[in-house]
Amino acid sequence: MEDEGKTKEQLIDQVAFMRGRIAELEEVERKSKQVEKELKAIKAQLSNALEMAHLGHWEFDVARDVFTFNDQFYKIFHTTVEQVGGYEMHSAEYAHRFVHPDEIDIVGEEIRKALETTNPLFNRTIEHRMLYADGTVGHISVRFFIVKDSHGKTVKTYGVNQDITERKQVEEQLRFISSRLLSAQEEERRRLASELHDTISQTLAAVKFWVEMVLSDRDKGNGGAALNHLEKFVPILQRSIEETRNIYMGLRPSMLDSIGLLATLEWQRQECMKFYPNLHIELETSITEEEIPEGLKVNIFRIIQEALNNVAKHSKAEWVEVSLSNNGTGIELIISDDGVGMDLEPVLSTCTARSLGITTMRERAELTGGRFSIQAIRGEGTTVRASWPSKVVVGPFSRCRTQDRQHSVKGVGPG
Ligand SMILES: Nc1ncnc2c1ncn2[C@@H]1O[C@H](COP(=O)(O)OP(=O)(O)O)[C@@H](O)[C@H]1O
Ligand SMILES: [Mg+2]
Numbered sequence: 359m360e361d362e363g364k365t366k367e368q369l370i371d372q373v374a375f376m377r378g379r380i381a382e383l384e385e386v387e388r389k390s391k392q393v394e395k396e397l398k399a400i401k402a403q404l405s406n407a408l409e410m411a412h413l414g415h416w417e418f419d420v421a422r423d424v425f426t427f428n429d430q431f432y433k434i435f436h437t438t439v440e441q442v443g444g445y446e447m448h449s450a451e452y453a454h455r456f457v458h459p460d461e462i463d464i465v466g467e468e469i470r471k472a473l474e475t476t477n478p479l480f481n482r483t484i485e486h487r488m489l490y491a492d493g494t495v496g497h498i499s500v501r502f503f504i505v506k507d508s509h510g511k512t513v514k515t516y517g518v519n520q521d522i523t524e525r526k527q528v529e530e531q532l533r534f535i536s537s538r539l540l541s542a543q544e545e546e547r548r549r550l551a552s553e554l555h556d557t558i559s560q561t562l563a564a565v566k567f568w569v570e571m572v573l574s575d576r577d578k579g580n581g582g583a584a585l586n587h588l589e590k591f592v593p594i595l596q597r598s599i600e601e602t603r604n605i606y607m608g609l610r611p612s613m614l615d616s617i618g619l620l621a622t623l624e625w626q627r628q629e630c631m632k633f634y635p636n637l638h639i640e641l642e643t644s645i646t647e648e649e650i651p652e653g654l655k656v657n658i659f660r661i662i663q664e665a666l667n668n669v670a671k672h673s674k675a676e677w678v679e680v681s682l683s684n685n686g687t688g689i690e691l692i693i694s695d696d697g698v699g700m701d702l703e704p705v706l707s708t709c710t711a712r713s714l715g716i717t718t719m720r721e722r723a724e725l726t727g728g729r730f731s732i733q734a735i736r737g738e739g740t741t742v743r744a745s746w747p748s749k750v751v752v753g754p755f756s757r758c759r760t761q762d763r764q765h766s767v768k769g770v771g772p773g
Contacts, residue, residue, distance in 0.1 A: 405430065412521040418449070420473060420513050425452050434498070434521045437491035458487035458495060472504050473512045480504050485522065496523035538714045550605070557601035564594050611659055618647045619655040623662065623680070634670045642681040649684050654746065657722040658682065658691055664715045665693040665742045673697025673740060688747040689728075695741075699734040706732070719744070 408415065414431030418424070425447050432438050435456055439445055447455075449469075453462050468484050481503045488498040502517030568587050575584035607613065613622040620643050627639045650658070662680055669678045675697030682691050705713045716732065719742065723730035728746035 414519045417516040423449050435491055456488055458489055461486040472515050478506050497526040542714050561594055561598035614655050619650055620647055630666050638677050640679040645682055645684040654726055657726050661719045661722055661744055664719050669695045691744045693742045696739045699736045699738055699740055702734050
């Protein structure tokens with residue numbers, strides 16, 4: 359009985375023990391499921407992060423001369439593991455498929471350095487041109503590290519690749535714009551120098567000539583003739599005043615500060631029509647001076663100036679309308695002509711076109727928180743639009759002022 363009882367007790371203990379173990383195992387299973395779930399989420403996050411950063415991971419086994427890639431790596435090159443046929447690839451095939459032919463030597467040299475280095479902390483970032491799967495060219499940044507064995511031999515390299523094509527394109531555009539700005543500045547100086555030479559210098563030379571005549575008459579005791587000569591000064595000086603005004607108005611329209619933008623636009627319209635008698639300009643302004651932020655005024659003036667220069671120079675238009683309005687949601691500027699229109703494609707691709715005028719108009723609008731667009735229909739005309747929302751940020755205006763460059767020293771002359 360006692361034995362039986364003991365056995366029973368032992369059994370009860372054993373069952374209790376087993377129950378405890380089961381509960382423990384269940385807890386372990388629950389935890390491992392939880393860990394697995396978390397791991398999956400972290401992997402997904404990592405994959406998203408790699409994707410968002412355009413990063414692709416790779417490893418290179420030196421002894422086997424074989425790369426191992428991941429899906430994101432292939433995504434960078436616009437291909438997939440199915441298309442390539444696996445995650446592993448010999449270095450020669452990698453170079454052939456993905457490295458621009460002109461850069462293979464540079465990349466090879468970097469790999470050689472990584473294999474030869476004695477520095478265990480060796481790491482490098484190189485940028486080079488790459489080939490997408492369809493053969494088009496992009497740019498890539500490769501950051502890589504090395505792993506050495508106990509004898510100090512490099513056995514593995516690994517790293518991440520990042521597609522930097524967009525960044526390179528932006529850098530290229532910036533370089534292009536800066537060089538265009540520099541040459542525009544030079545051109546502006548050259549034009550200003552010749553304008554000064556052709557106008558004020560000429561006038562001063564003429565005045566000097568007449569002053570010498572007057573002095574000579576005086577020395578000869580011929581006072582009457584001297585006074586007659588003086589009369590000739592007046593129209594010469596008058597013309598010189600106008601020419602000087604044209605020059606400084608072109609450099610900085612001081613009228614904006616004294617009489618405001620709307621009156622300056624009317625002056626600009628009349629001057630432009632005097633300069634180009636075959637062009638009729640309509641000016642529609644449904645906005646008050648106070649509704650236009652101070653810093654925006656010079657930019658609106660310059661955009662209209664460049665647009666009118668373009669109409670006069672390129673469009674063969676007879677009629678152009680400049681409309682500046684407050685349409686409730688903000689300020690809208692439209693310059694529309696009935697000229698020959700144009701092919702926008704080459705003009706809008708900044709890197710290839712000779713279109714500093716249009717680029718500058720766009721920059722003026724966008725740097726002041728506005729939007730810019732241009733529409734053209736061959737044979738029907740061109741419309742330039744710039745608009746600024748009501749709550750326009752006035753911050754960058756001062757920057758635009760310092761960049762306040764334009765193409766014509768005559769306020770509205772050819773640009
Ligand atoms: N209103 C327009 N009508 C027709 N063509 C235009 C007009 N505005 C600009 N264009 C075309 O766009 C090109 C680029 O203009 P722009 O950037 O101002 O440079 P630029 O005036 O120095 O040539 C011009 O050369 C011209 O071919
Ligand atoms: Mg132009």
